[in-house]
Amino acid sequence: xxxxxxxxxxxxxxxxxxxxxxxxxxxxxxxxxxxxxxxxxxxxxxxxxxxxxxxxxxxxxxxxxxxxxxxxxxxxxxxxxxxxxxxxxxxxxxxxxxxxxxxxxxxxxxxxxxxxxxxxxxxxxxxxxxxxxxxxxxxxxxxxxxxxxxxxxxxxxxxxxxxxxxxxxxxxxxxxxxxxxxxxxxxxxxxxxxxxxxxxxxxxxxxxxxxxxxxxxxxxxxxxxxxxxxxxxxxxxxxxxxxxxxxxxxxxxxxxxxxxxxxxxxxxxxxxxxxxxxxxxxxxxxxxxxxxxxxxxxxxxxxxxxxxxxxxxxxxxxxxxxxxxxxxxxxxxxxxxxxxxxxxxxxxx
Numbered sequence: 009x010x011x012x013x014x015x016x017x018x019x020x021x022x023x024x025x026x027x028x029x030x031x032x033x034x035x036x037x038x039x040x041x042x043x044x045x046x047x048x049x050x051x052x053x054x055x056x057x058x059x060x061x062x063x064x065x066x067x068x069x070x071x072x073x074x075x076x077x078x079x080x081x082x083x084x085x086x087x088x089x090x091x092x093x094x095x096x097x098x099x100x101x102x103x104x105x106x107x108x109x110x111x112x113x114x115x116x117x118x119x120x121x122x123x124x125x126x127x128x129x130x131x132x133x134x135x136x137x138x139x140x141x142x143x144x145x146x147x148x149x150x151x152x153x154x155x156x157x158x159x160x161x162x163x164x165x166x167x168x169x170x171x172x173x174x175x176x177x178x179x180x181x182x183x184x185x186x187x188x189x190x191x192x193x194x195x196x197x198x199x200x201x202x203x204x205x206x207x208x209x210x211x212x213x214x215x216x217x218x219x220x221x222x223x224x225x226x227x228x229x230x231x232x233x234x235x236x237x238x239x240x241x242x243x244x245x246x247x248x249x250x251x252x253x254x255x256x257x258x259x260x261x262x263x264x265x266x267x268x269x270x271x272x273x274x275x276x277x278x279x280x281x282x283x284x285x286x287x288x289x290x291x292x293x294x295x296x297x298x299x300x301x302x303x304x305x306x307x308x309x310x311x312x313x314x315x316x317x318x319x320x321x322x323x324x325x326x327x328x329x330x331x332x333x334x335x336x337x338x339x340x341x342x343x344x345x346x347x348x349x350x351x352x353x354x355x356x357x
Contacts, residue, residue: 015321015322015323015324015325018030018322019108019110019322019323022104023104023106023107023108023115024103024104024105024106027070027106031070031071031075031076034076034079034080035075035076035079037079038076038078038079038082041079041082041083042082043082044081044082044083044084044330045084046061047061047062047084047086047333048333048337050337050340050341050345050346050347050348051063051086051333051336051337051348052347052348053313053314053347053348053349053352054349055241055291055313055314056171056172056213056215056240056241056291057211057213057240058141058171058172058213060086060087060141060314061086062084062085062086062333062336063086063304063308063312063313063314063315063336063348064084064085064086064304064314064315064316064317064329064332064333065085065086065087065088065089065143065293065314065315065316065317066080066085066087066088066089066316066317066318067089067295067316067317067318068089068090068091068092068143068145068174068176068217068318069092069117069119069318070318070321071088071090072090072091072092072093072122072123072124073090073093073123073124073128073129073132074090074091074093074129074132074133074142074144075132077090077136077140077142078136078137078139078140078142081139081140081142083326083329084326084329084330084333085329086141086314087140087141087142087143087171087314088140088141088142088143089142089143089144089145089174089316090129090142090143090144090145091123091129091144091145091146091147091174091176092121092123092145092146092147092176092179093123093124093125093126093129093144093145093146093147093162093166094121094123094125094126094146094147094148094149094158094162095125095126095148095149095152095158095161095162095165096125096126096149097123097124097125097128098120098121098122098123098125098149098150099122100119100120100121100122100123101118101119101120101122101181105117105118105119105120105264106118106119107257107259107262107264108257108259108322109255109256109257109259109260109266109268110257110323111256111257112254112255112256112257112260112268112269112270113268113269113299113319113320113323114255114257114266114267114268114269114270114271114319115266115267115268115319115322116259116260116262116263116264116265116266116267117181117247117264117265117267118180118181118262118263118264118265119181120150120181120182121147121148121149121150121179121181121182126146126161126162126165126166127165129144129166130165130166130169133166133169133170134169136169141171141172142170142171143170143171143172143173143174143215144166144167144169144170144172144173144174145173145174145176145217146159146162146163146166146173146174146175146176147159147162147176147179147182147185148182148185150182150183155185155188156188156193156196156197156200159175159197159200159201160200160201160204163175163201163204163205164204164208167205167208167210167212168210168212170212171212171213172212172213172214172215172240172241173212173213173214173215174215174216174217174243175197175198175201175214175215175216175217176217176246177189177194177197177216177217177218178217178218178219178245178246179246179247179265180219180246180247180248180249180264180265181264181265186219189218189219189222189226189230190226190229191229191232191233194229194230194233194234195233195237198214198216198233198234198237198239199237201214201239202214202237202238202239213239213240213241213291214239214240214241215239215240215241215242215243215291215293216230216234216239216241216242216243217242217243217245217246218230218242218243218244218245218246218278218282219245219246219248220244220245220246220247220248220250220271220274220275220278220296221248221249221250222278224281227278227281227282227285228285230242230282231282231285231286234286234290235286235289235290239290240290240291241290241291241292241293242282242286242290242291242292242293243293243295243316244275244278244279244282244292244293244294244295244296244312245271245274245275245278245279245295245296246265246295246296247264247265247266247267247271247296248265248266248267248271248274248275248296249265249266250266250274251266252270254270255270267296267297267318267319268297268299268319268320268322269297269299269319269320270297271296271297272296272297272298272299272303273297274296275294275295275296275297276294276296276297276306276307276310279292279294279307279310279311279312280310280311280355280356282311283310283311283353283356284356288353291313291314292311292312292313292314293312293313293314293315293316294307294308294310294311294312294314294315294316295315295316295317297319298315298316298317298320298332299317299319299320299323299324299328300320300331300332300335301331301332301333301334301335301336301338301339302335302339304317304332304335304336305335305336305339305351308336308348308351308352308354309351309352309353309354309355310353310355310356311352311353311355311356312352313348313349313352317332336348
């Protein structure tokens with residue numbers, strides 16, 4: 009496969025150059041890429057009012073500007089999330105801002121929501137034929153004086169082209185953004201977005217993406233606010249500002265969000281804790297450190313109906329998606345589950 013063959017070559021390039029080159033190649037190859045093989049029906053799941061042929065999604069960050077969502081679906085993802093998109097275009101933080109921690113199978117980024125802005129992204133999305141599930145991740149501009157208004161504007165502009173919308177308030181790379189996870193601010197934000205949705209008569213699901221660096225009190229507040237709000241789901245979790253002592257890479261001290269293998273354990277623990285708080289009343293999407301079928305299955309058994317990955321593709325290529333799906337089928341059969349839905353939250357029951 010294209011991304012498998014080129015994965016090792018891309019790692020010889022600077023990280024951001026490799027990312028742009030990979031995205032460009034995928035976009036150019038899109039017209040000739042064949043559709044993926046049909047998924048095993050045991051992997052299908054209903055969530056967010058949608059039918060997913062399989063639970064493996066591409067996390068936001070790879071295709072920030074919705075340049076190639078349909079091409080990425082052809083690699084076998086059950087869904088693709090584009091973004092983060094802000095109302096106005098912005099360049100993001102100064103370079104270098106993306107670092108491979110090869111020894112740790114991890115990445116640190118401090119990109120800072122670099123993107124083309126909602127108008128250019130909307131212009132691309134309007135041309136889609138809407139085959140396959142594509143979510144849009146929205147954020148606020150760094151210099152915004154009213155971040156909640158930014159989220160409302162992004163939602164209003166992009167929701168018509170999305171199968172679901174993710175509200176990203178957990179990136180560590182926009183100063184003050186994570187403050188929107190505080191109870192009062194979160195209540196205002198979600199109420200504003202739900203009011204916009206109701207006024208327009210839309211049914212597009214809303215999902216909140218949270219950080220892994222939250223204490224028990226913060227998790228209690230987020231659970232209470234989201235359950236009361238009427239949104240449909242949570243992505244657990246974004247990147248972490250923590251730096252485990254186990255990190256070996258010389259880049260380990262770089263500021264920014266850490267993703268990849270070191271994030272698996274803490275993000276899965278937060279996932280379990282949120283499952284305990286919200287039960288089955290919200291759809292949980294498990295993200296953070298997924299690089300194998302075993303890790304995807306652990307997220308599912310911890311309470312995730314869907315799973316997202318990105319960093320592992322840097323090291324393993326897009327063939328990873330098919331490998332994870334094959335492994336999931338084997339693990340479901342081993343544990344006598346007739347469907348993926350039966351396994352969701354199995355470790356919390």
